[in-house]
Structures are given as structure tokens and as C-alpha cells.
Amino acid sequence: MAYNILVVDDSDTMRAVIAKTIGLAGIALGTLFQAVNGAEGIEVLKREWVDLVLADINMPVLNGVGMVAQMKADPALGDIPVIIVSTEGSVTRLQGLKDQGVKGFLRKPFTPEELKKAVETVLGAHHE
Amino acid sequence: MNEDTRSRIENVLFEVLEKQAFLFGDPGEVPDLAAVDGYLAASVSFAGAAAGRVSLAVPAPMAAELASNFLGCEADDPAAEAAAADACKEILNIVCGHILTELYGSAPVFDLGLLESGPLGSGAASDWVAAEGGMALSVEGSPVLLRVDIPGGIPPGTPA
Numbered sequence: 001m002a003y004n005i006l007v008v009d010d011s012d013t014m015r016a017v018i019a020k021t022i023g024l025a026g027i028a029l030g031t032l033f034q035a036v037n038g039a040e041g042i043e044v045l046k047r048e049w050v051d052l053v054l055a056d057i058n059m060p061v062l063n064g065v066g067m068v069a070q071m072k073a074d075p076a077l078g079d080i081p082v083i084i085v086s087t088e089g090s091v092t093r094l095q096g097l098k099d100q101g102v103k104g105f106l107r108k109p110f111t112p113e114e115l116k117k118a119v120e121t122v123l124g125a126h127h128e
Numbered sequence: 129m130n131e132d133t134r135s136r137i138e139n140v141l142f143e144v145l146e147k148q149a150f151l152f153g154d155p156g157e158v159p160d161l162a163a164v165d166g167y168l169a170a171s172v173s174f175a176g177a178a179a180g181r182v183s184l185a186v187p188a189p190m191a192a193e194l195a196s197n198f199l200g201c202e203a204d205d206p207a208a209e210a211a212a213a214d215a216c217k218e219i220l221n222i223v224c225g226h227i228l229t230e231l232y233g234s235a236p237v238f239d240l241g242l243l244e245s246g247p248l249g250s251g252a253a254s255d256w257v258a259a260e261g262g263m264a265l266s267v268e269g270s271p272v273l274l275r276v277d278i279p280g281g282i283p284p285g286t287p288a
Contacts (some may be wrong), residue, residue: 006160010223013198020200022137058221058240087225091234109148109223 002030003123004048008009008041008055008067009085013040014108017084018054018115025116038067052123054106057086057093069098075083085103129261138265140226141184141274144186145267148195148222149215151190161253161271162266168213169248169273170220174228177236180192180278182224184216186257187270190217212247217243227273228278233287248273 004021009015010127014035022029033048035041039062041055044076053071057064064084071077083104084097105120142153169272186194189203195215196208221243228238248256253273257264261276264268276282 011214011218011288013195013211016211017198060242062142087222089229089234090226090237093237108225109144113145 002028003119004033005028006033006035006041006044006048006050006053006055008035008038008059008064010036010056012014012058014056017041021110021112021115025112027116036121038064038070040064040078041067042070045071045080049079052119053080053083055082057084057088063099065097068102070098072101083118083122093104114126129263129276130284133284134263136230137227137276138204138263140230141223141272142264142267144219144222144226145188145272148285149194149219151197151268153270153272158264159264159269159271161257161273162250164249164250164253167248167253167273168216168245170213170217170245172217172220172224172243174224175241175243176240177225177232177259178278178280178283180276180280182220182227183256183275183277184220184223185253185275186216186267187194187272188212188247188268190268191220193268194219197228200263201283202285213245217245223274231283240273 007015007018011098033044035044037059055064081103085106087108106118145151164187166188167185167190170181173181190208191212192208193203193210196203198215201208256262256273256275263274265272
């Protein structure tokens with residue numbers, strides 16, 4: 001099964017890195033959607049079928065924390081699994097995001113193997 | 129900044145550059161800062177348990193190399209040159225997150241500001257290094273400058 005994945009990061013370079021890493025990890029990819037901030041990410045989610053969101057935290061306009069909050073408040077988006085991909089090292093903040101329903105965390109920098117493990121863990125659990 | 133803290137921060141930068149950009153640091157002698165034509169600098173503020181700013185400056189050719197290693201293309205590829213500033217900012221973003229964890233541990237919450245970038249002349253490089261939280265490191269035979277500015281002072285020890 002191929003997955004439609006949305007990557008939300010304000011860095012063009014990091015979105016390209018994540019896209020490349022998805023390929024290197026051997027993750028079956030349907031369509032890769034991209035957004036430069038949480039607000040744009042929400043717009044993509046409202047018009048496209050997305051199986052998984054990979055989102056940064058620190059972004060302008062609407063950051064990753066705000067995006068997750070908006071997703072959870074919307075019944076149509078609340079069940080889409082989110083993996084936070086960021087430099088965040090605070091267990092306090094990560095626990096808060098987990099309490100909000102975030103399914104996984106990946107700290108930059110990361111390897112293709114670490115990305116694959118995170119995706120498999122989240123999507124495996126999501127489809128059980 | 130004491131030597132132990134300096135060494136820990138240096139290790140953070142080396143590890144991030146190695147893992148994310150395949151560039152390797154050398155803890156030995158730092159090349160002449162003035163021999164570089166110009167640097168590309170990136171900077172980000174942070175606030176939370178402490179407030180301050182972390183800045184990074186790399187020689188302009190290394191910024192393009194960073195981007196090429198990120199994107200998987202040649203350093204002279206126009207795409208790499210176009211992405212040089214963004215790549216430099218993203219490396220700083222990662223470095224800053226890891227430095228904050230190194231200095232304050234994993235409990236405090238920090239908010240990062242928006243990343244900024246711009247040129248830094250060779251003449252200003254020595255001022256960077258002379259600052260309280262400034263340092264110069266050798267990466268792939270070129271000088272890389274890192275500066276951690278925390279008005280309340282950089283914590284001296286390893287967090288509990």
C-alpha cells in the first residue's frame with residue numbers, strides 16, 4: 001500500500017531532504033504533498049486525502065503545535081496521524097503534543113532508518 | 129564559557145554537520161579566519177527558561193556544499209547555490225535545538241524565533257570569535273564560526 005504524505009516545513013531545503021529520505025527509507029509513497037506552514041498544511045488536508053503528516057514545530061503563520069490543535073478540533077482531520085519532525089528536545093513539550101494526539105516524534109537530524117521506523121510504528125498502529 | 133562547555137557545544141556542531149550534511153569537523157587547529165573571502169551567517173533567537181541567540185557562519189562555498197549535500201546534487205549546481213542560505217539556516221536550527229538541550233537539559237521548553245541569514249565579512253569574523261560565547265572551529269579544513277549569546281551567562285555545567 002502506498003501512502004499519501006504531507007510534509008509541513010517552512011524550509012524548502014528540509015522539505016527536499018525529507019522527500020529524499022522518504023525515498024531512501026523505501027517507504028511506499030503515493031503522493032507527496034508539501035506545505036510551508038501549518039495554515040497551508042490545514043488547507044491541503046481539507047482538499048486532499050492524506051494518510052500521514054510530517055510536521056515541523058517552528059514555522060511562521062501557524063506553527064506545528066497550532067496546526068495539530070486545529071486538526072484535532074476538526075472531526076474531518078482529527079484522526080490523521082501526525083509525526084513531529086523537528087529539533088525539539090523538550091520532553092515537556094513533546095509530552096504536551098502527545099497529549100494532543102501526536103503519534104510520533106523524530107528529532108533532526110535523522111536517518112532514513114529512523115524515519116522508516118517512525119512511519120511504520122505510527123501507520124502500523126493506526127491501521128490496527 | 130569554560131572549556132568543558134565549549135567542548136560540548138563543539139561536539140554538538142560536529143555531530144549535526146556529520147549526520148545531516150556529511151561534513152566532518154576537526155578538533156585541531158582552526159584555519160585563518162581572514163583567509164576566507166566572506167561568510168554566510170545565520171542567526172536565531174530563543175526564549176523560555178533562558179533567552180538569547182545562537183548564530184553560525186560558514187564560508188560561502190561551504191554553504192553551497194551544505195545545500196548540495198542536503199539536496200544530493202553538486203555544489204556548483206544552481207539549485208545548491210540557490211538553497212545555500214536556507215541550508216545554512218536549517219543547520220543552525222538543528223544546532224540551536226541540540227545546544228539548548230545540551231545546556232539546559234530536556235525538561236525546559238524553549239521557543240525559537242524566525243531564522244535569519246546574511247553575509248558576514250571576513251573582518252567581522254574575529255569579533256565573533258572574541259565574543260564571550262564565540263568560537264571558531266575547523267570543518268573540512270575551513271573555519272566555521274559559532275556564537276552563543278545568553279545575556280544571563282552560559283550555564284557552566286551539564287544539566288541535571
